[in-house]
Amino acid sequence: MKSELLEFITTEILGGQAGIELQAEDDLLTSEIIDSMGVMRMIVFIEEKSNLKIPPEDITLENFITVDSICRYLSQRDAS
Amino acid sequence: MDFNWSTQQLRFRDEVTEFATSLNNDVVERDKNSEFSRTNWQACAEFGIQGMAVPTEFGGTGRADILTGMLAMEAMGLTCRDMGFLFALNAQMWTVQLPIQKFGSRDQKQRMLPLLCSGEWIGAHAVTEPNTGSDVFSLETTAEKCAGGYRLNGTKCLITLAPIANVALVFATVDTKLGKWGVTAFLVERDSPGYQASPSRDKMGLRTVPIGEITLEDCFVPESNRLGAEGSGFALSQHSLEYERCCILASQVGAMESQLETAVQFARTREQFGKPIGKFQSVSNRVADMKLRLETAKLLLYKVAWLKQQDQPAMLEAALLKLYLSECYVDSSFDAIRIHGGKGYLSDEGVERDLRDAIGGVLYAGTSDIQRNIIAGLMGL
Numbered sequence: 001m002k003s004e005l006l007e008f009i010t011t012e013i014l015g016g017q018a019g020i021e022l023q024a025e026d027d028l029l030t031s032e033i034i035d036s037m038g039v040m041r042m043i044v045f046i047e048e049k050s051n052l053k054i055p056p057e058d059i060t061l062e063n064f065i066t067v068d069s070i071c072r073y074l075s076q077r078d079a080s
Numbered sequence: 081m082d083f084n085w086s087t088q089q090l091r092f093r094d095e096v097t098e099f100a101t102s103l104n105n106d107v108v109e110r111d112k113n114s115e116f117s118r119t120n121w122q123a124c125a126e127f128g129i130q131g132m133a134v135p136t137e138f139g140g141t142g143r144a145d146i147l148t149g150m151l152a153m154e155a156m157g158l159t160c161r162d163m164g165f166l167f168a169l170n171a172q173m174w175t176v177q178l179p180i181q182k183f184g185s186r187d188q189k190q191r192m193l194p195l196l197c198s199g200e201w202i203g204a205h206a207v208t209e210p211n212t213g214s215d216v217f218s219l220e221t222t223a224e225k226c227a228g229g230y231r232l233n234g235t236k237c238l239i240t241l242a243p244i245a246n247v248a249l250v251f252a253t254v255d256t257k258l259g260k261w262g263v264t265a266f267l268v269e270r271d272s273p274g275y276q277a278s279p280s281r282d283k284m285g286l287r288t289v290p291i292g293e294i295t296l297e298d299c300f301v302p303e304s305n306r307l308g309a310e311g312s313g314f315a316l317s318q319h320s321l322e323y324e325r326c327c328i329l330a331s332q333v334g335a336m337e338s339q340l341e342t343a344v345q346f347a348r349t350r351e352q353f354g355k356p357i358g359k360f361q362s363v364s365n366r367v368a369d370m371k372l373r374l375e376t377a378k379l380l381l382y383k384v385a386w387l388k389q390q391d392q393p394a395m396l397e398a399a400l401l402k403l404y405l406s407e408c409y410v411d412s413s414f415d416a417i418r419i420h421g422g423k424g425y426l427s428d429e430g431v432e433r434d435l436r437d438a439i440g441g442v443l444y445a446g447t448s449d450i451q452r453n454i455i456a457g458l459m460g461l
Contacts, residue, residue: 012460015460029259029261030257030258030259030261032259036217036260036314036318037454037457037458039314040318040393040395040458041458043393044393044395047393053391056182056315056316056318057183057308057309057312057315057316058315059312059314059318060261060309060315061258061261061311
């Protein structure tokens with residue numbers, strides 16, 4: 001999921017903007033790398049790929065601040 | 081693909097359609113005087129409108145899922161000619177009650193939903209501020225943590241029902257550095273120290289719903305009145321927006337249907353140059369355009385309601401619906417006036433009121449420009 005997410009954000013949300021090399025530990029949210037719409041598109045992408053429904057109350061800074069934290073959140077969901 | 085409704089849904093729709101005709105008393109006068117009908121609000125509560133989507137344990141009837149709720153609000157728009165009042169009902173039901181129902185603690189649901197469903201309380205959704213309209217998550221109202229809760233400071237404007245609301249769902253930031261991720265929702269009760277609501281503002285249309293400001297000055301809100309976790313305001317808001325767009329706009333579809341029936345009736349009976357004006361293509365073409373707008377808008381509305389019932393995302397579809405339907409309502413309202421001629425220009429006839437009421441639709445819950453931005457953005461632009 002990590003590499004798929006990085007690719008989706010880079011190509012689909014950021015539109016392959018030159019000079020942006022996104023890392024899994026980069027802050028996506030408070031640095032405004034992705035905006036509100038980007039967040040909602042990313043949620044739809046994750047739900048499709050993981051077959052998990054992400055409830056609105058789980059869309060928090062803690063769970064979605066980096067690609068790493070998203071993967072941790074999804075692992076926890078898988079485990080529960 | 082099945083466009084059929086169940087017998088139960090149709091029975092409910094018919095009940096609502098019949099009930100909503102009782103809400104038209106003095107609507108012309110109330111529109112002139114910008115007067116909200118508390119009597120009709122109470123009648124709706126007793127009929128079960130406010131509580132239709134709320135479970136019985138929290139004071140509702142639990143009668144309507146999203147599809148049935150949409151159908152009921154469409155039925156309200158068909159026979160109730162007071163669009164300001166319908167706007168008020170929808171605002172409370174989908175932007176106050178629904179977030180409490182979805183994100184509230186058991187205590188919050190038990191304390192507030194029965195009061196809102198019974199009509200005893202009125203609720204407002206307070207997000208817009210003087211410096212933040214479309215850029216909604218740059219809001220400046222702050223919530224500073226203190227012993228037992230938070231102190232809120234800021235001003236909310238253009239808030240539907242603010243002048244008479246008993247509780248407001250206020251969005252404030254707990255940390256301005258976090259941007260939208262600091263936005264948090266609070267249920268602020270009217271009698272809280274530091275809470276002040278303005279009188280109603282005069283406006284072009286939707287005059288029968290009071291709209292005004294809420295000022296919060298060191299307003300203490302107990303922790304038990306925070307809705308959801310700190311920083312969950314963004315997700316909470318996104319969740320209710322799709323429902324809000326669907327159900328608020330359902331009443332507009334009903335209104336467009338009623339408007340069309342009136343226009344057709346007039347075009348068939350009004351005679352000029354020895355024949356009904358509907359026999360002139362300049363008039364009949366307008367009627368055809370109104371019918372096409374109504375049917376295409378209805379399809380978009382039903383698709384969004386269906387997606388939400390399936391618990392599927394509908395961000396793109398809801399934006400398409402909001403943009404298309406609100407613009408169609410304006411266009412058809414203008415066409416209705418042209419069909420009625422001078423008579424349609426007179427306030428007592430109610431034809432011109434539709435146009436004044438429709439204009440608000442291209443502004444509230446995200447302007448048409450913002451909807452276009454969302455649509456293009458979701459298409460990867």
